Amino acid sequence: MMTMLLPVTDYARFNFDECLRFLNRSPRECLHRVEDRAIYKALAPGGEPVLVRIREDAAQKALVLDVLQGAPDEAQRGGIARYVTRWLHLDGDMGAFYEFAATDGLLKSLVQDYSGLRLIGIPDLFEAITWTITGQQINLAFAYTMKQRLVQAFGYPVEWEGGVVHLYPHPAVIAVLQPEDLMPMQFSRTKAEGIIRIARLMADGALTEEKIAAMPYEAARDGLVSIKGIGPWSANYVLMKFAQHPQALPLEDAGLHNALRHRLQLPAKPSLPEVKALTAHWKNHAAYATFYCWRSLYGQ
Numbered sequence: 343m344m345t346m347l348l349p350v351t352d353y354a355r356f357n358f359d360e361c362l363r364f365l366n367r368s369p370r371e372c373l374h375r376v377e378d379r380a381i382y383k384a385l386a387p388g389g390e391p392v393l394v395r396i397r398e399d400a401a402q403k404a405l406v407l408d409v410l411q412g413a414p415d416e417a418q419r420g421g422i423a424r425y426v427t428r429w430l431h432l433d434g435d436m437g438a439f440y441e442f443a444a445t446d447g448l449l450k451s452l453v454q455d456y457s458g459l460r461l462i463g464i465p466d467l468f469e470a471i472t473w474t475i476t477g478q479q480i481n482l483a484f485a486y487t488m489k490q491r492l493v494q495a496f497g498y499p500v501e502w503e504g505g506v507v508h509l510y511p512h513p514a515v516i517a518v519l520q521p522e523d524l525m526p527m528q529f530s531r532t533k534a535e536g537i538i539r540i541a542r543l544m545a546d547g548a549l550t551e552e553k554i555a556a557m558p559y560e561a562a563r564d565g566l567v568s569i570k571g572i573g574p575w576s577a578n579y580v581l582m583k584f585a586q587h588p589q590a591l592p593l594e595d596a597g598l599h600n601a602l603r604h605r606l607q608l609p610a611k612p613s614l615p616e617v618k619a620l621t622a623h624w625k626n627h628a629a630y631a632t633f634y635c636w637r638s639l640y641g642q
Contacts, residue, residue, distance in 0.1 A: 344409040346423055348396075348432055353403035355436035357458020360637075364462050367640050370486040372493050372508050373469075382410075384500035384507045385425060387418035391500050391509060396426060405432065410502060428586070431460040439630045448605055448620075449627075452634040461633045463583045467551040468544055469510045470584040471566075474576035475536045476529070482597070491527040492537075516541035536571030543569070551584075559587040582629040591628035593617055601635035 392412030443449035521534035566577035582590035
């Protein structure tokens with residue numbers, strides 16, 4: 343078995359169990375599995391599926407990544423390490439956000455309640471964008487059901503004695519579909535068209551991870567919004583979870599609105615102008631502030 347050590351920056355402000363709770367929030371999750379304080383995840387760094395297990399080594403202030411299936415070469419192992427580091431934001435320095443949160447009436451209690459939680463990302467651009475399209479105007483539970491149907495139908499299963507996890511569908515697989523192929527899974531025609539549109543843009547090279555990752559925040563946001571089917575909420579969600587822009591703020595997010603109402607004990611869900619006013623000072627802490635607000639919605 344091949345093993346790699348992944349260092350964790352600012353380990354004193356890292357809580358692996360909090361990250362596991364977030365990753366394990368839906369029983370319909372099929373892209374990874376949490377079991378016995380470890381994460382099982384399928385990746386394909388060179389086009390061939392690799393199954394990895396991620397566990398904590400507190401003594402070394404690091405995570406241990408075991409390759410359970412597959413034989414990635416040195417370059418592919420580097421790709422796996424970079425993916426997991428981005429996914430769990432292992433290289434994040436939490437100092438500035440925690441200092442900011444300590445002076446904020448809302449965030450102070452959140453960072454105390456969920457200390458050590460890292461912003462769990464989505465390093466796959468196609469997954470990030472199509473997840474936002476899937477989740478538009480429906481609740482989270484149903485969004486997970488739809489994602490599960492899409493992944494199990496068009497993704498790739500990787501099995502081991504403990505279960506199965508899937509690789510997310512490749513854009514080229516979805517690009518050849520028609521909306522009628524997705525609509526029986528309860529995707530609306532508009533969502534089905536949007537997902538296929540993104541798949542075709544990525545399969546053709548018109549939209550790439552490299553381009554989005556290299557763009558400044560404003561340029562990337564405007565570029566995404568220019569694509570039919572991607573609005574400001576989706577664009578900011580993608581730039582928060584895929585590109586790790588700290589100022590990305592999905593103002594229209596219903597979960598954020600609900601968290602603000604609950605944590606601030608407001609009489610009603612805040613309006614969009616009220617959300618703007620409540621979050622205007624977050625600036626370069628907006629992504630983490632939003633993520634911690636989301637965390638408050640799904641219990642202990």
